[in-house]
Amino acid sequence: MTQAIVIGGGLAGLAGAVALADAGLQVELYERRPILGGRATSFIHPSSGERVDNCQHVLLGCCVNLLDFYTRLGVAEHIDFHEDIPFIDESSRVSVIGPSALPPPLHLFPSFLRLKTMGIRDKLSIVRTVAGMIRHVARLRRTGDPAVEPTPVSMAAWLKAHGATDRAVEAFWKPFLISALNDELDDIDADYGIGTAVRAMLLNRSGYEVGLPAVPLGDLYAPCIDYIEQRGGRVVFNRGVTGISVHDGEVASISLQDGSSVEAGAYLSALPFDVLCKLLPQSNASDPYFSMLDGLSVSPITAVHVWFDRPVTELGYAAVIGRRIQWIFNQSSRHAGAFSADNGGAYLGLVVSASDDWMKTPRQVIIDQAMEDLESLLPAVRQAKLLKAIVVKEGRATFAPRPGCDALRPGPSSPLANFSIAGDWVQTGWPATMESAVRSGYQAAEVLLRARGVRTPILKPDLPAEGLMKWVTGLRGF
Known part of the structure; x- marks a missing residue:
């Protein structure tokens, strides 16, 4: 019997699976889609044929566990860190x-x-x-x-x-x-x-430094397959979980969408909080640990990808002030060949967080509004020809960080003895970020390993306080 099953191939599930495999467990990871990365991945857009990230994801120097995860996979060299953060205001300054x-x-x-x-x-x-x-x-x-x-x-x-x-x-x-x-x-x-x-x-x-992937997000996670398989496990795609069976206070098996079921000694769930509760037996889903998740809500992110026939900015990226779009990322300025730009033109990724207003807005209206912002910010856009544009909406991108919601985030140890929980919505001490997702995966792995008598710490401590902050706050870390 497999030693551990991980449900979900997003960042939280991948981090948990890699940590368990490193500890010597045989791991099987089940992912309902044909790609890894969850909400932080890349895909081939069906109509354009372009490979795009579903949204530009940025990490900061303070994301120590995310960086540890990339280091384990051997892909940390594909993160380019920047010490300068440009801001463009309403007057294009x-x-x-x-x-x-x-x-x-x-x-x-x-x-x-x-x-x-x-x-x-x-x-x-x-x-x-x-x-x-x-x-x-x-x-x-x-x-x-x-x-x-x-x-x-x-x-x-x-x-x-x-x-x-x-x-x-x-x-x-x-x-x-x-x-x-x-x-x-x-x-x-x-x-x-x-x-x-x-x-x-x-x-x-170094906590503020901006890290940008120099390759499509999917390339950062592809090594997980070999990593897990080389340690005796496997990654199973296109096999979503349809149910979780519980017996005597433990998970006994999980049911898959093809009608089969699989068993393991331990289980790590990296499912979205609302999906998890639907898969559990009602008697378990009504436990306060799980039922309080009904109080969490979600917040969306929208990405707009645009290609032009010529370069339109020398900036690699910039925060935007006073416009609908909030960040501009010049994908064509990053590693050659990783991101396409036709005929020496430009490929920009635009990001709008908390994009509730755009969730029901037609695609062309979103493109028109994004172009209006770009033309006001980057004068060269007015002379450039828009070759194509893609809109990607993530309606359930993160849990909503509403006041008081921290009390609704459970820890990684569930009431079921062999079942730990991961996801950026789990109690990690961080809001919903890639760092929180990896932290949750590491925490969930630690829970399962402790049950086997293994107490080797996996979670990395935050960056230490430096300079006057050590004296002002008495903090060594945070």
Whole structure:
């Protein structure tokens, strides 16, 4: 009998499977689709024939477990890190946030002072807000109480209460936090926003660095197949799970879409939270551990891929201020041959997080609106010919980070003795990110291994606090 079955070939399932295989277990991974990566993958678009990422995925230097996962697979060299983050404002002015010789949390401060996107009053408001974030984290560290605020509060309300100006919110906090957390500031739990800002911008001088895959996302996960098979396991595609059988407090088997069933000594689920509950017997799904998942909701992301007959920008990527599109990624500036651009032209990937308004909007209307934004931001687009465009909507891209939702995220140990849970929605200490997905997979693997008497830690600690942050907060990590 197989030692461990992993359900789902997204990042969480792959991370869990790789960790279990590394620990010597024979692993079988079942994925309902013919590709790996879940919501962070690439595919051949049926009408255009182009290979595209379903959405541009970005990692930061603070994503230590995601980087560990890529290192295990031997693909970390395909992540290009950048120290400068360009912002384009409504007047097409480009400002750059980048490092200095100052210690954290001051290492980015000189570049903030040079920003063209806001005035001195707005910049000072960011200083006040950041100071409030540091106090918040330090107080949390001292008291150990996760509920520093008496009741859950939104990021928008927290920023307003801590002196953020409207322009600072529009020109900095929105581009950063909406893309990182995939929801509007009114709908983001302040603890998620503060934690993300501290980890990325303040704690460690490399935490903010932007990592961009230099190959299609699918190429990052393809090595998982050989990795698992070389360790005695296998990856099974096009075989979705239709049911989970439970007996005497343990998972006994899983049913597959072809009518067969398979058994193992241990099971790791990396299914979406709503799908998982539908596959369990009702008596188990009604357990509070599972039933509280009904309180979670989802938030969408939309990607627009556009090809032009000529280059339209020298920027490799940029955050966008005051437009519908939030980020521009110049795919044709990355590794030659990895991303296509016809006749020496340009291929741009555009991203809109929390794109609820676009979920029911016709494809052509979305393309027209994206082009309107591009023409206002990049003058060269006005002279270029649009060769083709693709819209990819991920309606259930992440769980929605609503105020108070953290209490609805379960830990990796389920009430079923041989059944652990992974997914970016599991309690990882992070919001819904690729880092959270990998952390959850590692956590779930640790649970199953502990049940076998193996206590080797898999989860990597966060980046350590550096510079003044060690003194200001008393933190070694976060």
